[in-house]
Structure formats: structure tokens, C-alpha cells
Amino acid sequence: MADVMLPSTAADLRRLSELASTRSLSYVPDFVLNDFCRKMYSENRGEKLQLLKGLSLGRDDTVNLSQLRQEILLIWGDQDLVFPLRMARELKEILGERTRLEVIEETSHLPQLEKPNEFNAILMSFLCTSSS
Known part of the structure; x- marks a missing residue:
């Protein structure tokens, strides 16, 4: 999951974009996408990996959710x-x-x-x- 959700290259970001949106990034130059990856995904990468692990809990995993009162x-x-x-x-x-x-x-x-x-x-x- 981290390979897809935390892209480190323009090619990786294009792959994520293809999964996440019907809009293409084909018109965006690689140097822009590479810079975006450096800015958005490099800093605090370890913490972001931990967040991704939390998102990938399965239905049978124990989840400690307190009852939410709001809609x-x-x-x-x-x-x-x-x-x-x-x-x-x-x-x-x-x-x-x-x-x-x-x-x-x-x-x-x-x-x-x-x-x-x-x-x-x-x-x-x-x-x-x-x-x-």
C-alpha cells in the first residue's frame, strides 16, 4: 500500500492518480510531479507510513471506537x-x-x-x- 499511496517519483504519482481520479496527469511535466513528491511525501515519511497501516485495518481487526454522538x-x-x-x-x-x-x-x-x-x-x- 505504501508504494502506491506514498509515491516517490513522477511515475509513482501518475499511477496513484490513475487509481484516485478519472482525470489524467499526462499533461503535467515529470519535474513538477517529482518536486510535488519531494514536498508532499518525503517529509515525515515514517509517520505517514504508520497512518497508512492504520487505514488498512481489516473488518475482523479489533477497533477501539468510542460511540460518536454526532451525525x-x-x-x-x-x-x-x-x-x-x-x-x-x-x-x-x-x-x-x-x-x-x-x-x-x-x-x-x-x-x-x-x-x-x-x-x-x-x-x-x-x-x-x-x-x-
Whole structure:
């Protein structure tokens, strides 16, 4: 997972982009992507690896989550290859009845960039109707 989620070269970042978005980075020069990797993924790399390990807990792993009182909104792209939709459904089940899952069709891991109007409408609806 670290090889994909913590890219260190332009090629690695392009691969992550292909998984995370329907938009291509083919027009961005390698030197820009390499600089981005150095700035975003090199500093505190060990800590970032630890965070990734926490994200990869399986359904059968013991999770110490205290009961959340507020309503929770999960917005997911139906074509997400980084965290597939089945993971969103499992997370919704774990988080409980106060969790709302909204799925945006024909988007991947970045629905807020791929369909910003739909994403914002879902978010605004949630914020305006939330009872907490």
C-alpha cells in the first residue's frame, strides 16, 4: 500500500492518480510531479507510513471506537479503486445508525474534484439538516 499511496517519483504519482481520479496527469511535466513528491511525501515519511497501516485495518481487526454522538456523512465515489465502495458500506455499518452514506456515480476517489457541484449539494444538504 505504501508504494502506491506514498509515491516517490513522477511515475509513482501518475499511477496513484490513475487509481484516485478519472482525470489524467499526462499533461503535467515529470519535474513538477517529482518536486510535488519531494514536498508532499518525503517529509515525515515514517509517520505517514504508520497512518497508512492504520487505514488498512481489516473488518475482523479489533477497533477501539468510542460511540460518536454526532451525525456522520460519508461521501464516496462508486468507482473508487483506492477504497472500494464495499469498504464504505462496511465503515457505515461500523460507525452505526447515525451515519449517512452518499454515493456519487461515475466518480473515483476524488468525487469533490470530479463532480464538485453534486458533492457540494450533498454536503450542504447534510449541513443544513443535521440535528447536532
